Amino acid sequence: MTICGAGMPLSYFSLFGLEARYALPPDELDLAYRRLASRVHPDRFAGGTTAERYQALELATRANEAYRTLKTPVLRARHLLGLRGMEIDHAGATMPAAFLAAQIEWREALGDARAARDEAALRRLGASVREHAGTLSARLGAQLDSDADDAGAVQSVLQLMFIDKLVAAIDDARDELEA
């Protein structure tokens, strides 16, 4: 059975022997990753032939990339959509006005907390944004796994991407304050 030979995108889920679903028990993924990494890590072939070491490098690199993709909700959803032939188009995307308004509000709150060097405000903002990400992620799970609403899922992924960027910016601001 060849997956990529048929022109189909490569499934990271099948690399780990997992069902291609958004709702992925993290323990199962961790276990499958560690099992594969234990087999193919280049250190297992430290004294092997050049060809073995090269192949181990390729395969371990692939396993790490697959693990990172499936572990990160946005990347996992994008990968799942990719397997179904759906691409995320950043440039052509339109976002609902309410979401954009919320974004602007959060960004302003971030700017204020940063200017005031208010650690507690940053923490509160981080918590509320993360809570919103949780809600979005649950919606995404339903859209992908049960409702077969791929178009809706694309919209949710785009929103989650915005939120991830915001979370990173809040973390950066906290780093800055601490330094």
Added chain:
Amino acid sequence: MALLSIAEPGESPAPHQHRLAVGIDLGTTNSLVAAVRDGSSRALRDEDGLKLLPSVVRFLPGGQVEVGLEAKSRQLADPLNTIVSVKRWMGRRLADLSDSQRQAYRLLDGRGMVEVDTAAGMRNPVEISAEILKTLRQRAEQALGGELVGAVITVPAYFDDAQRQATKDAARLAGLNVLRLLNEPTAAAIAYGLEHASEGVYAVYDLGGGTFDISILRLSRGVFEVLAVNGDSALGGDDFDQLVYEWIVAQAQLAALPAPDHRLLMQQARQAKECLSSHQDAEIYARMSNGAALAFTLDRATLEGLTAKLIARTLVPVRKAVRDAGTTVEAIQGVVLVGGATRMPAIRRAVREHFQREPLTDVDPDEAVALGAAIQAHALAGNRSGAGDWLLLDVIPLSLGLETMGGLTERIIARNSTLPVARGQDFTTFKDGQTATSLHVVQGERERVADCRSLARFELRGIPPMAAGGARIRVIFQVDADGLLSVSAREQSSGVEARVTVMPSFGLSDTEIAAMLGDSAAHAVTDASMRALREQMVDAERLLESIDSALAGDTQTWLSGADRAMLEAAMAALRDELRVENAEGIRTAAATLNELGAPLAARRMDDAVRRSLAGRQLADFL
């Protein structure tokens, strides 16, 4: 692990001799060498029964060198030629060093990094560190009774590429084959985790003489998975000494001091700090070169007041690492303390308060790093692990990126990505008809290129002229399990390609290493080539062993008679070259055999994947 590549883990098809390998903790203050013997990792002692080798090197006129206690005992009499804490200079230029470090020696900017003017001439940090490593290598060869196959050398997790490269160069200069540079906190975690059969998420808080590291790891069924590292490669116990020294100078209202007085007071400062870990007060007494005597009492509360800001500084990377690991302080099951400086009660208190739990101190903070390194060296040299089957999944400590327009960094590989890792990014041209582009590879977390460390520059030429934005240049960064970066760039429409294996601008080339070896002793070059030949022979024998045992299985279904005959001919050719010990012949014959043996390797790897996942072919995933 030559044979593990063929056999199931835990099963060795052919008995082979124990390959001598050591772990070396090349520390700022003290260094150690350890090895696995009779299944357990132990620090090796010198003739006097001592394990710790002070990382002090003294250069005498005429080129004679003293290392360790002997050098340390002479540092007051001969401060300018007696180098302490050389690790803080590795891969660093004068501008990177603190004023106090600059004023203690005759330092200049040399080739790529600082150099110090000594009675034996100019010496750079690589050469000075090599003296420490040479001493440890001799100690190990004496204790183990044979020549070393290689060594795992530890470095602070937060060392950048330049500092790592300098460490590697020092080892090569000392005649050591580097099996791996291993991060210090990871090494400590291996020693601790294997000994205690720990499971769960652990933090390692490692405050050494010159560096601070924090690592968060997940230990699970023999897999050590580093989740995040962070740190400060210019913060260590030395900085606590410096603050005590400044306190003494302020108390005594001293002006600029001559070098011997400076060194004397630094020594007094260190002793006082160490004394205060077990006492409430420390007496400081010093007779200066002008005859004046100083006497003070420093109490623990004053020391803690002086150094509180340093301790607070360690908690910044701690918070970042916990966040990067995607975990919380509450989810961490244990905090292991490593490094001599963690003996300070104030540090233990700060760690306890931050992690809300008693830190684990049942590992010797001085030895844990070397012991863990020895365990990994033992495995990487191809020996069966005494501690059972285990694997380390390490991460890249600092982000890697490219310079883009306006002096900004485009991050390609984020810090804390698990190794090995490869990632690509597409770029384009910004001028009409542009036929070349220059790529600047940088390391660091800052947005501006000027604030990151420059690793390499290379050019992609021969791009067909197109309108601005027309070319599609894909740049791929690959970092292998050793943390070595190679970068390739390819213009997609024309297929024009360029690649570079990154060696920092101040990394030493093989020729330079050979020249330095030549400088230090005329016969060292022959030594080095003998060593190279022996390493080649070991490699060739492993290759033969591994192919032999692959052919021993059932090969008829997938290996044709002709292919098999060809393999056997290539093996015979390699055995002939081995018999006459012809280095060049061995190299060529081994390369041929490696090439012919490639299908066997694919077959092995397929088997490995199949065992982990029934019914898949390797080709499905590559």
